[in-house]
Amino acid sequence: xxxxxxxxxxxxxxxxxxxxxxxxxxxxxxxxxxxxxxxxxxxxxxxxxxxxxxxxxxxxxxxxxxxxxxxxxxxxxxxxxxxxxxxxxxxxxxxxxxxxxxxxxxxxxxxxxxxxxxxxxxxx
Numbered sequence: 001x002x003x004x005x006x007x008x009x010x011x012x013x014x015x016x017x018x019x020x021x022x023x024x025x026x027x028x029x030x031x032x033x034x035x036x037x038x039x040x041x042x043x044x045x046x047x048x049x050x051x052x053x054x055x056x057x058x059x060x061x062x063x064x065x066x067x068x069x070x071x072x073x074x075x076x077x078x079x080x081x082x083x084x085x086x087x088x089x090x091x092x093x094x095x096x097x098x099x100x101x102x103x104x105x106x107x108x109x110x111x112x113x114x115x116x117x118x119x120x121x122x123x124x
Contacts, residue, residue: 004060005053008121011114013052015122016060018115020049023067026104030074033100036091074104 004015013021024047032038041047054060077083078101085098 003122005051006122007052008118011118011121013048013114013118015115015118016051016053017049018111018118019060019063019067021047022108022111022115023063023070024048025107026067026074027070029100029104029107030070030077032092032095033074033077033089033097036089038091071104074101 004019007014007017024041028041028047032040054063078085078097083097085101086096088094088096
């Protein structure tokens with residue numbers, strides 16, 4: 001478990017950094033999709049953790065739990081028949097619920113691939 005904060009040689013991020021980036025970004029997209037009161041975080045500072053490792057070991061499990069909860073919340077949003085997947089959000093600049101779903105899928109796939117490379121490099 002200690003290796004989740006290690007950046008393998010030649011790689012830009014640790015497993016922790018990737019997991020937290022995935023969690024935060026997915027949560028950010030969910031917040032945007034739910035509310036006109038959405039405030040965009042500062043890129044890239046707010047989207048990446050400040051350290052390569054969690055402050056306490058429990059943060060790893062907590063981050064995974066929160067990632068799964070937000071994924072389930074977004075899935076519920078997609079299944080809401082009162083929502084039009086193609087209707088632009090009134091508070092956005094043309095974004096639709098479908099676009100945000102595809103953005104989550106694409107973003108998560110990219111960084112999950114990176115996470116697997118880190119895992120392989122560390123032989124976890």
